[in-house]
Amino acid sequence: MMSSKFKESMRNIKSNRPLISVQDIVTFIEKGEKYLKLDVLTEQEEIEILHGIVLSPDYQRKYRSSIREESSIIESLLIGIPIPEVFLVISGENDAQIRHVMDGQHRLNAIFRYINNKFPLKNLEIIGENPAYDNKKFSELDKKDKIKILGSHLSILEFESFEDPEVEIELFKRYNRNTKPLEIQEIEMATYFSETSKFISNFINSLIEDSEDNLFHFDNLREMKLLKLYNITKGRNDKQKNHQEICIIFSVLEKGLQENIRDGITASKVFLERKSKLFKRNEDENLIEMREIFDDFNELIIKISNEVEFPFSMSMVSDKKERQSKF
Incomplete structure (x- = not known):
């Protein structure tokens, strides 16, 4: 049974909804990758990783997605179909304000991988077998298409750091209810x-x-x-x-x-x-x-x-x- 204090904490969740370009998302993920490899942060390093997004921490389920599924996300960016909202959580009150992904890891991973030429577009359902896109990696696209992808914006629901970790656990459960649930240790490593x-x-x-x-x-x-x-x-x-x-x-x-x-x-x-x-x-x-x-x-x-x-x-x-x- 939820305590009155817990219910009050759930009612007082603070968040905002910025629109962030794909180009900036990629930069933030690169900062998050750098952050995970650093030990003790210097002042300069804190500035360099400011607002980084931790995309693939070990508490998240192993990334499994087919090229077809990843290509579908990139196709949406190319033709202007909105990508489902991504949920981020600021990890504590550290000055760097590092954020981890509560929901949307696969979407962000597909975008980050494509921008870094990790896979070619395959089986595009709407664009079809257009030679301008079919089997093309990001570096092989026309300039206008590269700009279209990088200039696209994602809707972000960003939560401020939670004072009560049980609130974050409850949100994890709610947002993962319709997918393969996270293991207990995964949730604890995130929270x-x-x-x-x-x-x-x-x-x-x-x-x-x-x-x-x-x-x-x-x-x-x-x-x-x-x-x-x-x-x-x-x-x-x-x-x-x-x-x-x-x-x-x-x-x-x-x-x-x-x-x-x-x-x-x-x-x-x-x-x-x-x-x-x-x-x-x-x-x-x-x-x-x-x-x-x-x-x-x-x-x-x-x-x-x-x-x-x-x-x-x-x-x-x-x-x-x-x-x-x-x-």
Whole structure:
């Protein structure tokens, strides 16, 4: 049952509806991509990523869309059909006012990918097999068509940062009710966003990217070992699980075992919520110190792995040889 305080918060949601050109949307997404790769922001970097849009954070479902579906969105821009409204949320009170996507990720992703020549137009239902468009990437279009796309405007519903994170969770549920629902961890990673949560995502993603790009070599054995020890894989659900597990580790390293927290799901949520509150108030998350502690912890785990293959598994406390979870 909703409390009176929660109902009041729902009634006091603040938002605005700007029209933003596709050209500016692409610029904001590029800023968001840059932001996700940065660690501690300098003053100049905060200015450079101002109003960035975080398009593909790990809490969002894995982007799956056919070229035909993506082409349909671009066709709408070319012939002037309005694109459904996109919902953005300002992530806290940070000066850079970074925004994440609550609803509309696939629309923005298709536009961003097309502008960056990631796919050619296919199966245009209204324009048809016009040689000016069929099988053409953005760079191959006539100038007038490039200007038509970049000059098109999208309707944006932009929410100010929510004081009560439960309000954002409720909105996520409502806006995703008619699509594949977000997992609990996905919603929490979105709602309780922070620099600490972003660091954990970057830690996971960097290990995956290095392994995929074959960047592991004799000087990089540490990363290769960590990928194995944390049992990190690139699957959407696996990455959510990895993020949750590392949140639990961070929670214990920072606050110890807390008597009122009896399970990992709660530990992760409480940790993410605590860091998010600091982020939204633009206060210190203690991330610099926590990164140093986490580095030391990883060195310890690597040393333990010389004796126990999977230190996060039950093999730490049991000699039984039957199949056990690695983490």
